[in-house]
């Protein structure tokens with residue numbers, strides 16, 4: 179079996195077994211492409227959710243809208259509650275009913291809103307979630323960045339929807355980007371736009387003159403309106419370890435990228451790990467090391483909370499060409515500072 183095949187089967191096994199499910203080890207099943215950075219698969223939300231849980235030591239998780247439980251079953255959190263009127267879960271009811279019955283002082287550390295994707299409902303889900311969010315908690319909102327106008331079309335009859343539909347979630351998110359200085363918000367531009375909303379502060383998006391809240395506004399000002407950024411990273415440390423496990427040769431070099439993130443003292447002196455000698459992605463002072471040294475570095479990276487980037491080089495476009503331990507851009511966002 180190819181290495182890619184192995185990675186896929188590990189992921190498939192991790193996601194398909196019966197409960198209790200382990201946390202997902204990563205999302206490396208979208209390695210096809212044409213040479214850009216390796217990206218998280220379309221289903222990246224459990225990775226973001228688990229990363230937030232790990233980074234902050236969250237203890238309680240609520241998911242609004244669980245459907246087939248593909249996300250909630252792999253969320254690694256001591257308390258996991260699900261709300262869905264149409265699927266068996268801890269609270270089989272609408273989110274409105276759930277919140278109406280929830281004692282005022284009951285708080286969750288992380289609330290994932292992915293229920294009825296209509297603006298009016300999402301508005302309510304966000305307000306209710308903010309009310310029941312513990313101090314330092316976070317809301318994750320799926321489907322904040324529809325790729326085209328059709329995916330956010332309004333349907334009176336939701337049974338008529340065919341294909342991918344993100345709904346009007348983005349409008350709820352966008353309104354808060356224009357109105358709520360007391361929130362910190364960004365969208366990770368993957369998996370249809372994963373919004374993260376927390377109490378904090380932000381510079382509001384100002385509606386340009388003559389414009390209104392319609393799809394052309396989103397399309398013309400997507401990055402600013404959503405405070406969106408494209409992740410160039412992919413891995414958590416477990417996933418990086420699996421990549422390393424499948425490789426034979428390792429070269430460390432100084433790719434200089436660590437200087438681009440403001441001289442973070444945790445970053446390694448030689449943060450770039452490539453898997454072939456003289457890779458175009460390698461930096462200065464390339465030197466060969468063995469697998470155990472790379473694994474030791476990854477262990478250290480995990481303790482320091484660094485997020486590894488997997489990148490392609492010209493070796494084989496479907497495979498990662500190396501890993502960079504310089505980037506904790508994602509970690510910085512998840513831990514609170516603004517990504518852009």
Ligand SMILES: C[S@@+](CC[C@H](N)C(=O)[O-])C[C@H]1O[C@@H](n2cnc3c(N)ncnc32)[C@H](O)[C@@H]1O
Pocket residue numbers: 223241242243244245246247248249250261262263264265271272273274292293294299
């Ligand atoms: C997009 S799916 C959820 C997907 C799931 N969170 C995941 O990550 O795979 C939306 C779910 O929301 C549920 N839903 C619809 N209306 C709802 C409501 N008012 N309150 C809570 N859930 C709702 C639907 O039954 C459906 O299962």
